[in-house]
Amino acid sequence: MRIGELARRTGISERALRYYEEQQLLRPERRRSGYREYAEGDVRTVRxxxxxxxxxxxTYTIAEVLPCMTDDGDALVPACPELTTVLSQDRDRLTTAIDDLLAARDILDAIIAAGGSETAQTASDPAPAAAPAG
DNA sequence: CTTCTCACA
DNA sequence: TGTGAGGA
Structure with missing residues (x-):
């Protein structure tokens, strides 16, 4: 199938699909016309x-992990022994990132609290800066 | 009509 | 990633 059909069947934009190829996540064949030809299994791969x-x-990690994953229909299963190690390392990376974000939020909370009487809204308030027109 | 590459708001 | 140009 060509990119348009894959895009429709996966709900992913053609733009993203081409990007995945650039990132080595997909390697569709090429017709003489230059058009990409995707395999039926690519639908599942994209998911x-x-x-x-x-x-x-x-995308880098996914590229090296994807070939080591088996899809039993509804769940991804590690197929290579060293895969779980890579995944665990990424889990640790996420844990660190989460801790950093929590710390960042605490700092903001402290600053907000220092505002005292000011209209302190702990919740998220919409404040997208308006772009200067002109 | 569908896809391709490339550049940029 | 989105969008549009310019071409096949």
Whole structure:
């Protein structure tokens, strides 16, 4: 199938699909016309890519992890022994990132609290800076 | 009509 | 990533 069909069947933009190829996540064949020709299994591969992306993995990590994953229909299963190690390392990376974010939030909370009487909203308030027109 | 590459708001 | 140009 060509990129348009894969895009429709996965809900992923053609732009993203081409990007995945650039990142070595997909390697569709090429016709003489230059058009990409995707395999039927790529539909599932794209879904797996989205899952891994949602898990916070970088496209680089996904590229090296994808070939070591087996998809039993509804769940991704590690197929290589060293895979779980890589995944654990990324989990640790996420833990660190989370801790950093919590610390950053604490700092903001302290500053906000220092505002005292000021309209202190702990919740998220919409404040997107308006772009200067002109 | 569909896809391709490339550059940029 | 989105969008649009310019071409096949």
């Amino acid at each position: 797996n890519i989205r899952t891994l992306l949602a898990a916070g993995l970088s």
